[in-house]
Amino acid sequence: MELRAGDSWGIFTFLCAALCNLPALPALNCSEELGAGQSIQQTYDLTRYLEHQLRTLAGTYLNYLGPPFNEPDFNPPRLARAERVPSATVDLDLWRGLTDNARLAANYRAYSRLLCYLRVLDGQVGTAELRHRLAHFCASLQGLVLSIGGVMSSLGYPLPAGPAGPPAPSGAPPAPNDFLKKMDDFWLLKELQTWLWRSAKDFNRLKKKVPPAVVTLRLEARGF
């Protein structure tokens, strides 16, 4: 039997081939959105894990800094120099109106910078236990940054330009005395904590944006 273009057998063979591949098609077509849906959930879970980890880390670190930083009622005024750490605080309506791209980019930029500052901290800290904890946390935070980057890529957004190098030389001058240095550390941890709370809400919002039909297709594709 010869196979010629336009031959009925050719059409039949093509149809067979198409049928065999049909179940795999949804996976191919929606892989990007599927990837995003899964990644968003993973990123959300990662922020919750980090927030939990930070609680232990912050407790240990603030005890290391000593009073008054480890007192529960410690409520210092925000000094101007602390502004270099990116703030999660945002106007309510502005936050609601953020596009997905802006929302993800804000998170990406914030954690990239926070990671830099944390790494600087890691180099200066005294006890071995604290260094170990910080290193572990930095690794997890790195994972979060990559995860957010992954979500952005899968949704087709460009990654924001990362920080050029260590922040200290290009940004604010180093703290003039020991107390102010500790204040910087205190605010760094506070901002990190607030960002993790905010990210949980950011990713909740993003989760809703991924259409539910995609989620069920994901279950179907997995079966193959």
Next chain:
Amino acid sequence: IEMLFPPPPPPPLNLLLWLPVMGCDGCPGEGEGTAGPDVPNLSSEGWTSGQKNPPDVYEKLGTPQGLWTGGEMANPVRSACCVVLAAVVVVYAQRHSQPDSHIQYERVGADVTMKCGSMDWDAAVTWTANGTRDMDESHLNGSYLILKNVDLSQSGQYSCYEGSSWHLKYQTYLRVGTPPKEPVLMCRSNNYPKGFYCSWHLPTPTYIPNYFNISVIHGTKDMVCEKDATPKNRCHIRYLQLFSTVKYKVTLTVTNALGKNFTTLTFDEFAIVKPDPPESVVAKPVPNNPRRLEVSWQNPSSWPDPESFPLKFFLRYRPLILDQWQHVELSDGTSHTITDAYAGKEYIIQVAAKDNDIGTWSDWSVAVHATPWTEEPKHLTTEAQITETTSASTSSFMAPPTTKICDKGAMVGSGAMAVCWTAGLVVAAYSILFI
């Protein structure tokens, strides 16, 4: 030791201040904004719970110069009329007024000495308490009335009459009370991310009027806590910014005639999030399932944005006859099917809510009662056999319902697969037929 609280301005003086404003609608100088006499601290400090009546009135008075600006001839005449009227009223009031009427606040357990106005110590006077003749002579020291170790029952009106003429010389209203204890303050956000409210009360009553003043500071900013109409001891604040690193500091001051006290709360935006309990909790038996109960509920209506700020739920249930609760935590959805209920036992069920990520659990919802489905009792006749067979056949066709989430996915998956294959087969069939 007498502890007199400064009495409010006596009535005639008040009339003088109010009349020019009430009687002279067209008076020049009104509303020109000239500065009035300084308002004493007492009246601006929240004495009237945030309402602004007295200071506004004082402002409108203006200086005498202010009253006379505006060049029409008729206005000075009108103002003169007002002044004359005021003077007449004052004179009348003073001639026919009661003697100084006071309110006197004293602590429980204090010793109170009441003087009969301007009468001498050795004048002959009679004291009455609440209209009844004060019988006990031992309370008198000359013309002074001495009350030792006062208690709450001794609150009332005390009047002093000149001995022979029964002319009323002095009258005072004694109110026995206590200075305020530290107030109890609670702040909570049940409508995150809109804002939060604070509510307060005194742990023990003082039996005299109390005034509350609340201040909220966020970093360097002073925020205004708007008082609620109901309930009274409550105020609310709207968040201007979300995800703040700076704490909120709320200070409540309570003042009364005998003393002052205060309390402070400092908290993070996230720490006070506590939703209201879920609403419309309904529990129903599931037909033909003696061990199941279907529970459903709704998000609390005060939670403004469940889409962006989803709630998770905690369900607890037990049969009435047992004390031990069983618990289920649900991360989404507003319904759940209990599958391990004891057959025929009445259950009590409650649900609580919490923001998915922050804050604390709500209080438990209103309890609902439900009993799982039970079969109708059978009659001991031949009819029993017929009913048995019919019920058996119907139940065999019913697939037991399982948890909804798992089912949905499997159903969609298998259905879609079936659609794919049948579509493929149909296309193949047509292609073969039309070759």
